[in-house]
Amino acid sequence: MMLSFLLAEIPRLFTTYNIILLLKAALTTLALSAVGCVVGLVFGFALSLARLSQRATLWPLRALSLLYVEIIRRVPFLITLMAFFFGSQVLGFSFSPLVTAFIATSVISTAFVAEIVRAGLQAVKPSQLEAAAAMNFSFWQSFWQVRLPQAWPLILPPVFGYFVLFIKDTALASQAGVLELTQAGKILNTKGFSASLVYGAILLLYFVISYPLARFGAYLERRLGAARHSRPRRAV
Amino acid sequence: MAQLDIRDLVAQYNHITVLDGIDLSIARGEIVSLIGPSGSGKSTLLRVISGLLPPQAGSVSLAGETINYGDRASLRRARAKFAIVFQQYNLFGNMTVLRNVMVAPVSIQKRDRRMVEDEARALLDKVGLSSKFDAYPDELSGGQQQRVAIARALCLKPAILLLDEVTSALDPERVGEVLDTVKMLAADNMTLLIVSHEMSFVRDVSHRVAFMADGRIQELGSPAQIFGAPRQPRTRAFVSRALRN
Numbered sequence: 001m002m003l004s005f006l007l008a009e010i011p012r013l014f015t016t017y018n019i020i021l022l023l024k025a026a027l028t029t030l031a032l033s034a035v036g037c038v039v040g041l042v043f044g045f046a047l048s049l050a051r052l053s054q055r056a057t058l059w060p061l062r063a064l065s066l067l068y069v070e071i072i073r074r075v076p077f078l079i080t081l082m083a084f085f086f087g088s089q090v091l092g093f094s095f096s097p098l099v100t101a102f103i104a105t106s107v108i109s110t111a112f113v114a115e116i117v118r119a120g121l122q123a124v125k126p127s128q129l130e131a132a133a134a135m136n137f138s139f140w141q142s143f144w145q146v147r148l149p150q151a152w153p154l155i156l157p158p159v160f161g162y163f164v165l166f167i168k169d170t171a172l173a174s175q176a177g178v179l180e181l182t183q184a185g186k187i188l189n190t191k192g193f194s195a196s197l198v199y200g201a202i203l204l205l206y207f208v209i210s211y212p213l214a215r216f217g218a219y220l221e222r223r224l225g226a227a228r229h230s231r232p233r234r235a236v
Numbered sequence: 237m238a239q240l241d242i243r244d245l246v247a248q249y250n251h252i253t254v255l256d257g258i259d260l261s262i263a264r265g266e267i268v269s270l271i272g273p274s275g276s277g278k279s280t281l282l283r284v285i286s287g288l289l290p291p292q293a294g295s296v297s298l299a300g301e302t303i304n305y306g307d308r309a310s311l312r313r314a315r316a317k318f319a320i321v322f323q324q325y326n327l328f329g330n331m332t333v334l335r336n337v338m339v340a341p342v343s344i345q346k347r348d349r350r351m352v353e354d355e356a357r358a359l360l361d362k363v364g365l366s367s368k369f370d371a372y373p374d375e376l377s378g379g380q381q382q383r384v385a386i387a388r389a390l391c392l393k394p395a396i397l398l399l400d401e402v403t404s405a406l407d408p409e410r411v412g413e414v415l416d417t418v419k420m421l422a423a424d425n426m427t428l429l430i431v432s433h434e435m436s437f438v439r440d441v442s443h444r445v446a447f448m449a450d451g452r453i454q455e456l457g458s459p460a461q462i463f464g465a466p467r468q469p470r471t472r473a474f475v476s477r478a479l480r481n
Contacts, residue, residue, distance in 0.1 A: 132328075135392065136344050136345075146330065
């Protein structure tokens with residue numbers, strides 16, 4: 001009875017208009033996630049490098065990156081989002097909710113990625129870096145040729161694990177009125193479509209976005225992860 | 237002129253003085269060994285010389301030029317002349333054996349890749365590892381890794397080679413392999429500063445032996461003198477114990 005009711009509603013839900021709404025929302029979620037991940041990686045790396053810098057004169061950078069990472073990671077996602085949303089209005093910026101959401105999600109992912117990258121880079125044995133230094137490697141030569149290749153396998157799994165969580169967290173942007181997947185679900189549900197059907201479709205779309213990312217992470221892990229020590233060996 | 241001239245060198249780890257006024261002068265082609273109890277500062281001396289631990293006072297000069305450890309250019313020039321083989325090998329875990337040996341000559345010293353590769357293969361062949369070019373360090377035994385580390389140091393064409401207890405992590409059978417390799421270098425007239433607990437090896441290869449304790453060189457002399465007729469009571473006690481083992 002219920003099932004036939006749902007089946008009957010499918011053609012009514014998936015009208016051209018609603019499909020466009022869902023796709024647009026999915027694209028927004030994808031864009032929020034992609035921008036958040038890319039910005040998070042780039043600035044996360046920069047922050048963790050600032051944090052691990054050793055020159056005495058760079059202490060303000062170290063202090064700033066420590067404060068940033070520790071504060072942002074401790075504040076709930078939604079609060080950060082709201083702080084940016086209302087903060088920008090108070091300060092007189094007239095950003096659209098979407099732009100604010102882009103900024104806020106990037107700020108958040110940067111903090112989380114920075115911490116994962118820092119832990120990975122710090123796990124590389126100091127003696128490896130000493131060997132490089134003794135052979136006249138510069139800081140960057142040592143970073144690219146020794147430190148990063150050995151840190152990748154430690155960084156990648158948690159980073160991609162975080163990204164998959166992060167995609168779902170972008171749903172909170174709906175609270176600021178951004179039309180992303182969760183918001184689209186609310187709209188369609190409010191219009192009277194069955195919640196199971198609407199959120200079922202939303203669920204699938206989240207999966208379609210996050211599954212390839214998880215696969216890509218697993219692929220990178222295999223490619224770069226093997227570089228840490230030896231090639232994976234077959235069990236004897 | 238001495239090739240390596242160490243004057244009144246003082247170094248500290250966390251405010252504890254580990255080198256307390258070291259004076260040592262080494263001529264080109266000379267082989268000097270540092271012996272002494274653990275914690276006497278032998279390895280620290282090598283670390284300070286190679287700039288891994290900045291000295292508090294004193295000086296190290298290379299062929300007349302005093303190394304300024306606070307200045308990158310000066311340290312770079314000095315490090316270009318040194319190579320150090322670490323007690324724990326410190327091979328790069330993310331590189332194959334061949335790449336470990338080639339990486340610094342190619343990307344740091346900017347030498348021709350093909351020539352470096354030929355040299356690296358020849359060196360690895362010389363230390364008996366021609367079948368391991370493509371192996372990763374963790375696929376090798378300790379003795380093999382140590383020999384790769386020696387080949388890596390040699391491929392840098394250093395003027396002075398610093399060897400830090402290159403046999404301490406090895407079983408007795410492997411010790412022989414590595415010591416033979418070092419003896420080969422000694423025959424090549426390279427300047428060597430060796431930290432070792434292998435007394436018979438030290439006696440065999442060294443021109444001079446320094447006995448260290450408490451961050452100082454307590455006695456410096458020929459192997460025959462240090463092992464045969466030590467002047468200081470502490471040297472005598474250490475040497476007699478070490479030789480008995």
